[in-house]
Amino acid sequence: GKFTNLEYAQTLINLADKQWIEDKVFWDEHFLPEVYRREFSEKEVKVVIDSFLYLNSLLPTLHLTPYLTYLEGIINTFSSLSEDQKEGLKLRGEIEEAEKARLILLKKLEIEKKKKIDPKDNISHKDIIDIESDAPETLEWKDEDNEMNSKIPRMRERVSKKEIKKMRKA
Numbered sequence: 001g002k003f004t005n006l007e008y009a010q011t012l013i014n015l016a017d018k019q020w021i022e023d024k025v026f027w028d029e030h031f032l033p034e035v036y037r038r039e040f041s042e043k044e045v046k047v048v049i050d051s052f053l054y055l056n057s058l059l060p061t062l063h064l065t066p067y068l069t070y071l072e073g074i075i076n077t078f079s080s081l082s083e084d085q086k087e088g089l090k091l092r093g094e095i096e097e098a099e100k101a102r103l104i105l106l107k108k109l110e111i112e113k114k115k116k117i118d119p120k121d122n123i124s125h126k127d128i129i130d131i132e133s134d135a136p137e138t139l140e141w142k143d144e145d146n147e148m149n150s151k152i153p154r155m156r157e158r159v160s161k162k163e164i165k166k167m168r169k170a
Contacts, residue, residue, distance in 0.1 A: 005044040008034065009051040016051075016058040027062055029106055035067050036103075039090035042078040045071055066099040 015031075040048060049071040056064045073093040078086060095103075 005038055005040055005048060008038070009044075009048045012048075012051040012055050016055040019058065021059050021061065032062070032064070032067055033103060035070065036092075036095055039092050040071075040074055041088075041090050042075075042086055045074045045078065045091075049075065066096055069096060070094070070099075 011031075021027075035048065035052075049068065052064055052067055052071065055062065056068070070093045074091050077091055077093075078089075081089070
């Protein structure tokens with residue numbers, strides 16, 4: 001099913017509660033940047049920023065500043081609108097230039113890695129970010145929601161498999 005903004009927020013909280021910090025790649029390249037692909041209502045963005053702040057308090061080694069700045073921007077935009085304008089409105093924010101550069105670099109590295117990796121190997125993740133080949137400084141977000149949705153259950157599986165391994169060790 002569709003992974004809603006509120007489910008995204010709840011998953012952040014669950015992972016924070018589990019102190020799930022081992023997999024930095026999962027956080028920095030997949031789960032946290034997912035926030036940039038979503039549109040938020042005023043209520044949703046407040047819930048999501050709360051879950052990011054909660055995550056920050058429990059897992060301070062994660063670098064959350066760009067995401068908090070991004071979400072703050074959306075909140076500020078909403079606060080400048082009238083109630084009528086907000087009605088049914090969902091917004092995306094502005095990604096900081098340094099963060100855009102980081103995502104583009106990640107994307108380039110991923111493409112390089114894919115060239116080297118055996119195509120039958122499922123190490124390579126499906127792309128979150130698609131860069132316009134003619135304008136590498138701009139990011140183009142794929143609107144095919146189903147792409148991320150097919151990835152989320154696998155992320156959940158990864159969590160549960162890690163949890164199971166931990167339980168077995170205990």
